[in-house]
Amino acid sequence: MAKLRDLAKVCKSKNAGPFEVTIDIMFETKELFDRVLSTGVLNADLFAKLYGVDSKDVMVTAYPPALAIKGTIPRRVSSGDIGDTDVYGAQQHAPMLDVEIPI
Amino acid sequence: MPQKANECRLLSVSSILGYGFPEASLITGIERVPHFIGVDGGSTDPGAYYLGSGECLNSRMAMKRDLRLMLQAAVPRKIPVVIGTCGGAGGEPHMQEVASLAREIAREEGLKFRMALIHADQDKAAVKSWLQDGRISALRNVPPLTEVTVERSTRIVGMMGAEPFMRALDGGADVVLAARASDAASWAGCAMSLGLPAAPSWYAGKMLECGTASATPKGHDCLLASVRSDHIEVEPTNPARRCTPLSVATHALHENASPTLHEEPGGLLDATGCEFKAISDRAVQVSGMEWKPRPYDIKLEGAEFIGHRAITICGTRDPILISQIDSYLKSVKDDVSARATGFGVSPEKYHLMFHVYGKDGVMGAAEPIKQFSSHELGIVVEVLAPSAKDAKAVLAISRVVIPKIDFPGRLCKSGNMAFPFSPSDISVGPTFKFSVFHVVKPDDPYSMFPIDYEEVH
Numbered sequence: 158m159a160k161l162r163d164l165a166k167v168c169k170s171k172n173a174g175p176f177e178v179t180i181d182i183m184f185e186t187k188e189l190f191d192r193v194l195s196t197g198v199l200n201a202d203l204f205a206k207l208y209g210v211d212s213k214d215v216m217v218t219a220y221p222p223a224l225a226i227k228g229t230i231p232r233r234v235s236s237g238d239i240g241d242t243d244v245y246g247a248q249q250h251a252p253m254l255d256v257e258i259p260i
Numbered sequence: 261m262p263q264k265a266n267e268c269r270l271l272s273v274s275s276i277l278g279y280g281f282p283e284a285s286l287i288t289g290i291e292r293v294p295h296f297i298g299v300d301g302g303s304t305d306p307g308a309y310y311l312g313s314g315e316c317l318n319s320r321m322a323m324k325r326d327l328r329l330m331l332q333a334a335v336p337r338k339i340p341v342v343i344g345t346c347g348g349a350g351g352e353p354h355m356q357e358v359a360s361l362a363r364e365i366a367r368e369e370g371l372k373f374r375m376a377l378i379h380a381d382q383d384k385a386a387v388k389s390w391l392q393d394g395r396i397s398a399l400r401n402v403p404p405l406t407e408v409t410v411e412r413s414t415r416i417v418g419m420m421g422a423e424p425f426m427r428a429l430d431g432g433a434d435v436v437l438a439a440r441a442s443d444a445a446s447w448a449g450c451a452m453s454l455g456l457p458a459a460p461s462w463y464a465g466k467m468l469e470c471g472t473a474s475a476t477p478k479g480h481d482c483l484l485a486s487v488r489s490d491h492i493e494v495e496p497t498n499p500a501r502r503c504t505p506l507s508v509a510t511h512a513l514h515e516n517a518s519p520t521l522h523e524e525p526g527g528l529l530d531a532t533g534c535e536f537k538a539i540s541d542r543a544v545q546v547s548g549m550e551w552k553p554r555p556y557d558i559k560l561e562g563a564e565f566i567g568h569r570a571i572t573i574c575g576t577r578d579p580i581l582i583s584q585i586d587s588y589l590k591s592v593k594d595d596v597s598a599r600a601t602g603f604g605v606s607p608e609k610y611h612l613m614f615h616v617y618g619k620d621g622v623m624g625a626a627e628p629i630k631q632f633s634s635h636e637l638g639i640v641v642e643v644l645a646p647s648a649k650d651a652k653a654v655l656a657i658s659r660v661v662i663p664k665i666d667f668p669g670r671l672c673k674s675g676n677m678a679f680p681f682s683p684s685d686i687s688v689g690p691t692f693k694f695s696v697f698h699v700v701k702p703d704d705p706y707s708m709f710p711i712d713y714e715e716v717h
Binding site for chain 1 (some may be wrong): 304305306307308309378399401402456504506509510512513514516517518519520536566567613615619622623624625626628644645690691692693694696
């Protein structure tokens with residue numbers, strides 16, 4: 158077992174338009190990317206659970222050219238609307254850091 | 261009129277007009293004899309405020325500095341200058357602001373050029389008729405559009421594709437200033453106007469719209485892309501930066517839901533099969549992109565006024581208060597409600613919210629950590645109300661209640677909060693949200709985006 162924060166090279170979030178936030182997790186080597194990907198832990202259900210959204214609204218894409226896994230989730234509050242806390246969506250990645258990866 | 265070519269060299273000067281770029285990078289870029297020079301002008305990322313208010317994202321001074329260097333380099337060499345989403349949000353006032361800068365610079369520098377302005381503001385009555393005709397649908401994770409939402413919008417723009425740019429270039433424009441456009445559309449339009457295919461043209465646009473975000477180190481700087489029949493090459497013109505296969509591939513993750521599937525007006529840019537190859541230590545070739553034609557869609561973006569905002573900032577270092585912060589803030593809310601009702605602003609006329617930094621100020625209700633151990637908490641007190649007068653009044657009474665209200669076990673009897681500033685009340689002004697974020701099937705790619713030409717000198 159290892160925490161994602163100890164495996165990833167990058168773990169970041171950002172708006173993908175005003176109604177979604179996208180979370181990118183990148184790895185240093187192809188070997189590590191493949192190992193994490195093959196555990197299947199970073200799936201739509203995990204994003205849904207961590208962010209309190211419906212898994213059918215989550216889109217997860219593995220992107221080998223950048224050794225990255227991308228998860229896109231709906232925002233609870235659209236960017237800049239009443240009750241928003243993060244206009245750019247740039248600080249919504251933290252729940253991913255403690256995800257345990259069985260490798 | 262653009263002449264057909266086997267290769268199209270596109271020079272993007274920065275990420276957004278007004279973000280700046282080193283002048284030396286532009287000079288190096290010009291030495292590569294680009295067919296077009298341009299820059300993206302905007303983004304939805306900073307929020308709906310700019311679309312709603314009509315204000316530009318960047319200062320006039322910063323935009324003028326960038327535009328002057330571009331026009332001085334391009335116009336005497338007969339290189340067309342193309343800018344999409346002018347002024348940040350790409351509404352009519354934003355584009356007119358950039359157009360007025362272009363005229364000023366022409367006068368000051370003695371430049372002459374034919375300028376095309378491509379408009380993107382959409383009439384509410386037209387949007388409602390499209391809604392009635394069933395031509396509008398919602399994007400993923402966006403609620404369906406209603407006539408009420410359309411009516412409430414302050415401004416609605418359409419996001420143009422590549423075709424209006426091609427038409428403006430065909431119309432002999434030396435300078436094309438466009439209102440809201442897909443970030444990549446201006447570049448795709450330039451390359452396709454020289455006869456290059458859609459797939460590499462759109463892919464190049466994806467790279468160019470963000471300056472040197474695809475390079476390492478990243479930054480606001482000039483990027484040169486060469487579009488050929490089945491691939492592109494990208495290279496930063498500043499020798500301090502380089503593109504690597506990884507840096508270019510990584511850029512595909514930037515601010516989008518999918519790194520491989522990009523929906524654009526008239527088609528899907530599919531980058532699933534892309535291959536990234538270093539052709540020098542600073543330049544990368546990308547091949548394997550596909551353009552899959554789709555029924556033509558135009559995205560609509562609308563901003564709705566949600567109220568005037570007033571805020572104050574304060575903090576507590578009191579452990580007794582911190583241990584009961586939720587019930588304390590509820591009692592503040594109740595007391596403010598009673599007092600505001602007393603002067604005629606009942607609670608349904610305003611929102612009073614607390615951003616509690618040190619607890620859940622960043623993630624709000626989604627914060628997974630419920631037990632916190634901060635020795636101090638920072639609070640941004642926010643009031644939103646339809647009128648500025650009401651917002652100020654409710655904030656002012658909140659600022660009276662917050663330091664003085666009693667709570668169980670209170671020892672800090674002179675004041676519950678430290679206010680860092682006097683005056684402590686801050687009027688933020690009108691605020692907006694994105695109310696329209698939908699797609700419409702237009703009559704054709706041009707009908708929503710009329711073009712005007714003018715001779716500037």
